Amino acid sequence: MAHPYADLLRDRHVRVLWAGLALSAVGGELYRVGAIWLATEAAGANAALLVTAQSAAILVVSLFGGPLAERFPRGPFLIATDLASAAACLAVVVSALSGGLDLPTLVVASVLLSAFGGLARPVFLSSLPALVGPERIRAVNGLFDGVVRVAQAAGPFLAAAALAAIPAVHLLSANAASFLVSAAAILTLGRRLEPTAVAPSASRPDLLRRLARGVHAANACPGVWAALLATAVRGGAYALGFTVAVPLLFAQSEGAGGLGAVALVFGAAAAAELLAGPVLVLGEPRRPLRRQFEGYVMIGLSLALVGAAAALPHSSRLPAMVAAAALMGVANAVAGLQMMTFFAARLASDDHAAVLRLRLVLVISAMMAASAMGPLFLRALGPATTTIGCGLLAAAGGLAGALSRPSRTLGPGFKPS
Template sequence: MHSYRRDLQLLRDRRFALLLAARTVSVLGSAFAPVALAFGVLELAGANATTLSVVLAAQAIPQVVFMLAGGVLADRFPRYRVMIAGEVLCAAAYTVLAAMLVTGWAPLPGLVVGAVLSGIGVALFYPSLVGIVPEVVAAERLQAANGLLRLGTNFARIAGYALAGATVVLVGAGPALAVSAAMFAGSALLIAALRLPARVRSATGTGTNPLADLRDGWREFVSRQWIWVIVLQFAFLVMALQAAHGVLGPVVAKEEMGGAAAWSAVLAGEAVGMVVGVVIAIRIRPRRPMLVSVLLTVPTALPYLLLGIYAPLWMVVLGAVVMGICFDIFGVLWETSLQREIPPDALSRVSSYDALGSLMFGPVGLLVAGPAAAVFGARPTLIACAGLIVLSTLAALCSPGVRNMRLSDPGPAAEPAPAAAKVAVPAA
């Protein structure tokens, strides 16, 4: 059993502390965005669930389209600089969206442009985030680092979701989005203070051609069955999550549960569960981490099932707590497994394929959710989303690579490799 005290010593490391602060501030801002954007759009004259589906799909599609480019950039250039670019783009996007909602001039094409910019920002940021953690901490401390990062972000989500609902109710969605923009800008400043040294790249690794980089990353991705099977599982799981979390849940909350405050309570319950999940995930060392991780995705269907069967709000919030616990245990084990098993020079590209595959059907869920709610009703569609989550999980468990995957020994802290074996990554 490892020591929590030893894990907390990571906070004394300046670079890890900066990374933790930046990620926490960023998530605090992003927690405002889904609540403010959803209810801001739904409050527009003539807007409905289909309008919200279009705006959220405009945000999700660029995340998919530009994710591979984000992975290539993160493996070619200093990752912290790519992260800064992503955060600045998100800050600009939410500033534009906030201005439109505050002024009342919010044509659908303008909302779509702002949503597209924020999606590109996320596509730049995410592959770099996964890849930068091994640059900051030693291999044997990756699981603790991933857990502490998630612990900070989950506390930020709790505060963000609670404050977002209150802000939307008291002053409106536009000011809430302005807060989100300011937080992304603050995160960019904290990341800039990291100033990590130039990374090194294996001379036998990627070439100078971005397409060759993508091919090399693809080979790493498909060579491990447990990776591509779980990514395929999450393609369907995320489609259900996007439909339920992005459209159907807010629609039911607005029409039957009291509006933004009720949905913020559900999101806050999920965030509380994530905190508990991280505390568990930092400590556990399952012999078969991917088997445990995939099994834990089954209970994530619970809040959507409860919403679908007209359960009271307190039960839905408890279901969201369970969902949060399961998702964060999964997240810590998944990120640690990628960082331990994938060569550092290919990590961001593999992460981008992971994100691309996991998110590829997300826009479909967003686009279909509104029309499906209109035809079948929001609650029956939520039950269908819960069923899709369970079925995709059962399919992933059929894979021997998932059931039998074990982590390699991290060994001692890595020493710098001989200069002859590596070449420097070009400066940004």
């Protein structure tokens, strides 16, 4: 039998969208790695505040952007957010070439890109079932999640190589070009991302109910809240303990490898996640929701190992951190695939998008809180100990979810057994 991905990629529209997303995702990773490194060099532990600003932007659009996104056809809306993102990147490039790039400008650009991404991603993910049909939801989630993992694996290495040859600001130029490619790919699909059934205008809920749609949908589906809370804990721990603490660890250690070492650690996590995804999509565990929480436990323990490896002798420190990051990548694939399949299988299209926005609210709130306290913890404990503590907290959140009743009772297809 052919792999499910091969079947999907025979569809021209899936191929075009997949290719557009691939380039856009690589561009986003170039920006992400370059921005956090520039912020770390410029502000040390205060670089955590860049993540705080990005988190605040995503939180605002997650809370209030849903009703706005629902007013427009999905294809044109996604094209508009891509074009706006490209314009934001190019504006910073022009500013930098005319007078120099400073930290406030970098923060503004990051906030805008985070806001546009926070608006677009739930719409995009909840549109995939309309493109391929409900019988291929699991496979298409794995395929499109996989292309993001490819970008996360390649992005750090590409950023490190690019910075050796071009000014860092041109990472934003590449990101702008990738947004334009993504917009063109979506344009070719016409109305294929629109849901087949649209609620009549007479039954359209008022503003308050639309804002709270994700909460209502989560309340009505056992297991959703446990998944959302475990994801939030993991998000906060990852933002501070990995995204900020690992670059700071290498920036503060002379001879530790600089951005190249950061690229190896980040890239190992993403590459392992990428390689694990196509294998995991081939089978379904007997208790799929419990498997999701087992993934979160594994994420937390692996993150703690990344921090612990920093205490090893210099010759073995980087290899040990890379190995722990790779283990964390496999765990990310386990948890991520199960979560997206769970939501797609149990929630209708609009509820699916609303729960994804609710997930963003919770995850970004946790990231914002963790990164806002980052300068305090990083200065008091150091980056390595901060990473260990964040990992243990994420593991505890996953363990709580694994012991919940839905985790123990939902069987194949996330149906009660």
